[in-house]
Amino acid sequence: MKTLIYTQPKLPYAPDALAPAISQETIDFHYGKHEKAYIDNLNKLIEGTPFEDMELEEIIRSSDGALFNNASQAWNHIFYFFTFSPEGASEPNGALRKAIDNQFGSFDNFKKDFVEAGVKLFGSGWVWLSADRDGKLVITQKSNAGNPLTDGLTPLLTFDVWEHAYYLDYQNRRSEALEKLWGIIDWDVVGSRYIFD
Numbered sequence: 001m002k003t004l005i006y007t008q009p010k011l012p013y014a015p016d017a018l019a020p021a022i023s024q025e026t027i028d029f030h031y032g033k034h035e036k037a038y039i040d041n042l043n044k045l046i047e048g049t050p051f052e053d054m055e056l057e058e059i060i061r062s063s064d065g066a067l068f069n070n071a072s073q074a075w076n077h078i079f080y081f082f083t084f085s086p087e088g089a090s091e092p093n094g095a096l097r098k099a100i101d102n103q104f105g106s107f108d109n110f111k112k113d114f115v116e117a118g119v120k121l122f123g124s125g126w127v128w129l130s131a132d133r134d135g136k137l138v139i140t141q142k143s144n145a146g147n148p149l150t151d152g153l154t155p156l157l158t159f160d161v162w163e164h165a166y167y168l169d170y171q172n173r174r175s176e177a178l179e180k181l182w183g184i185i186d187w188d189v190v191g192s193r194y195i196f197d
């Protein structure tokens, strides 16, 4: 019996609220069309299979091929878009701030390393900040639909570096597109994902 149908959550901000960092047009295409397609495909692919009763994270950890790609892209985009806020905390604080300062030397150094990892990722994918089991922070590059959940890590922050994420607003200027995201990250959301101290 089918118990789960994935639905697309409504964004917690207006579609023009993140401009100019992310325009309304990009939100409409990226969240309204690309993400909707991943969720629709996910629902089609799990129908009538043992995956239809699984939580999304479990599907991501135990699938491959088209199902993994659509499940992970569905999850990644919700994680990405729900990190933004037009008026969020502009810097990390608490335990996460301490970990960033300890491991990267400063918040500015962390931002530099993170953007560099995103710029150097060849092709489509995601750059991630995650925590390992001991709360140690790691920056990883993942191609295509890659997700640090499959490495046993706890994802904290991600930047989408697929061209569809920035081409309408920045064309080929990936570095500028990623830099602009710092202005709309809500660090209270990122910090709430870091449950170590």
Ligand code: MN
Residues within 6 Å of the ligand: 030, 034, 077, 160, 162, 164, 165
């Ligand atoms: Mn995307």
